[in-house]
Amino acid sequence: MQSAAKIDHPCRQCAFYAESVWHPVEQDSLRSLAQNFVRRDLSEGEVLFEQGTDNRGVFCVSRGLIALRTHHADGNSTLLRLAYPGEVIGFRSFLGDGQHQTEARALTPSRVCTVPRSASSHLLQDNPAIMKQLATRCVREIDRTHERICSAATKTYKEQLADLLMTLMDHHGEQQQKGQRHMRLPLSRSDLADLLGVQPETLSRLIKRLEKDGWVQIKGRHVTMLSHPLRDLSASIG
Amino acid sequence: MQSAAKIDHPCRQCAFYAESVWHPVEQDSLRSLAQNFVRRDLSEGEVLFEQGTDNRGVFCVSRGLIALRTHHADGNSTLLRLAYPGEVIGFRSFLGDGQHQTEARALTPSRVCTVPRSASSHLLQDNPAIMKQLATRCVREIDRTHERICSAATKTYKEQLADLLMTLMDHHGEQQQKGQRHMRLPLSRSDLADLLGVQPETLSRLIKRLEKDGWVQIKGRHVTMLSHPLRDLSASIG
DNA sequence: CGGAACGTTGAAAGCTATCAACACCGGTGG
DNA sequence: CCACCGGTGTTGATAGCTTTCAACGTTCCG
Incomplete structure (x- = not known):
């Protein structure tokens, strides 16, 4: 076995490989991606990240259903969005101020693939095309929320x-x-x-x-x- | 005068130069930016772009106030957002499907700086850091809309x-x-x-x-x- | 059995949509 | 100068919907 052996893309086995944000990662960085890539299984009701905590990476839903919720000062909360397999969450706080504005909780038993924050940053530096992928997810989120605002008004x-x-x-x-x-x-x-x-x-x-x-x-x-x-x-x- | 004379950044004279999306444009591409850069003055009520039309570039509000509105099938409309000087509009359709989902209309006499779509694409290829800037604007838009959804619910x-x-x-x-x-x-x-x-x-x-x-x-x-x-x-x- | 979380039902009060009518303003034309 | 007109904004009355508070039913589990 030689150390330069080809490394397989960690997302290749995923059904959403074709549109994965990490799809643009090329051979040189694949080792870093493969080493830091973490799969995590969540049981029903388990929290992936809490509102107000520091962002710890970019999360991709692989199985199940995740609810993104913001808690208000008065104790109430708003369910902002449901994230189905193939959807990326936590990218807002990763790209933005680094603090999660929402809580992510599994509504059903779920699996989430995580690339830790520091690894994501490095991959982003070496593979600029990833930013385009994240921007696409941003646009989708913007469309989703605009749609929701219009629905509420209409x-x-x-x-x-x-x-x-x-x-x-x-x-x-x-x-x-x-x-x-x-x-x-x-x-x-x-x-x-x-x-x-x-x-x-x-x-x-x-x-x-x-x-x-x-x-x-x-x-x-x-x-x-x-x-x-x-x-x-x-x-x-x- | 030599043809390699240093070209000044078209946004330098703008009060929002420091956080301009085009800030990362470097010397090699400055000529292209300067050549394609268009300043346009809008009178009150004038339309910058209409809903459903093809995106023609990235727009940056320099003066005045722009309203972003979506018209619904039933004839009603929703005012999604007000864009003040320093804010970028049209980036969603530039990054996304290329069709404006909203109408942009000047509420007061306004000035808008435009970088046409093709020039923007080329600049983006040569200056990947621009994508990061656009992503930041996306995050801001997401925060804005989330804030609005929470306000409406609370x-x-x-x-x-x-x-x-x-x-x-x-x-x-x-x-x-x-x-x-x-x-x-x-x-x-x-x-x-x-x-x-x-x-x-x-x-x-x-x-x-x-x-x-x-x-x-x-x-x-x-x-x-x-x-x-x-x-x-x-x-x-x- | 008891308790807690979840969900439903009832009644009163408050708010918004809708329709209709009217007031106000600026501009046009006689 | 004045009458007219369209656009814009206000007011009133009614019906329909949501909130709130309180009470009750269900389900699950210790």
Whole structure:
């Protein structure tokens, strides 16, 4: 074995290798990436990083579901975003002031790949193309938040909840008999409320109103909806 | 005169030179920057770029005030952001899909410095440090939008309007006699409403309620407020 | 069994959207 | 000079929605 043996890219086995932020890392730096690369498994409810702590690197979700939440001074909190496999988190504080503005917590058992902060910095110096990748993730985040601001200004809470449930169903749903999809909700009622920006009581009533429309049923964490809600049904949501 | 004469950085005379995205441009590329650099003056109400059009470069606000707005399918619109001198706009579509998601319109007579898209791309290739600058602007935009989402979820419209007026006063206000500040509102009532995400009628009533608290007066576009609103006053806003 | 966390329901109060009407202002044209 | 007009901003009344507080039901676990 020679010391110059080709090192395999740590992300190659990942389903999201093609658009990995570390994709641009070239042979010279691959050893550093491979040596510092850390895979970590999180159980449900476990915290990846806490709000207000120093950034310790760049995190990439490999499996599961991570919730990014900011806690406010009054004790309340807002769920800013759900991060699915393939998404990168913690890059804002890595690129920015170095302090996490959000808490990252696993909503389901998850796996996260981490490149520590110092290694990330070095890789970034040697592989400028990585910055372009991070910028792309930034743009995606900006689009996401703009979309959310517009939704909040345009749609009723009921519509927003309907949209949210459809998105969740796309990620977690499984086809069932006769045109129905089913999923286990990965979020508690409080989390759903934090995501919409309403009180839990209101969320409960929104769910009731949604169920009355007939295209979705929600009992506890079990959600069932028509696979292809008719246009006139979704139009009646307003 | 020799052709290798040192070229001055086009942004050097700008008050925001130190944090300009083009600051990292080095001597070799300065000629290209200087040649393509375009200063443009906009009169009040003039459009810099329209939503849905192709990105034509990176824009830096030098003077005045630019409003970034997205128009929705139903004819309504949301004012996403105000861009003050020193801020960069259009970078999202430059880095992203190349289509402007927002409309940029001058709220006051303004000056904008533009580096056309192709020149920007070339400069970015030759000066990778520019990408870091753009990423910093991205992070700032992400922080701004997160802040806004949290505000919307946490504060009442009345508080949001109070915050907005204070921010505007910080930018546009002028000291007056006996601890008062005055400004000419750079936004119409509709724009203010779009910024908060409420209807114009509601904004009118919010203003009335704010005036009843006694620390601010708003007549037309003339706003007067106490220079240092007492703590208990701002606490009574809720 | 008891307790804690989670979720639902009810009633009252407060706020916003909507529709309609009106006031105000600047500019145009007779 | 004045009437008219469109754009802009305000006011009123009503209906619908959310918040808040309090109470109750459920589930899970020690």
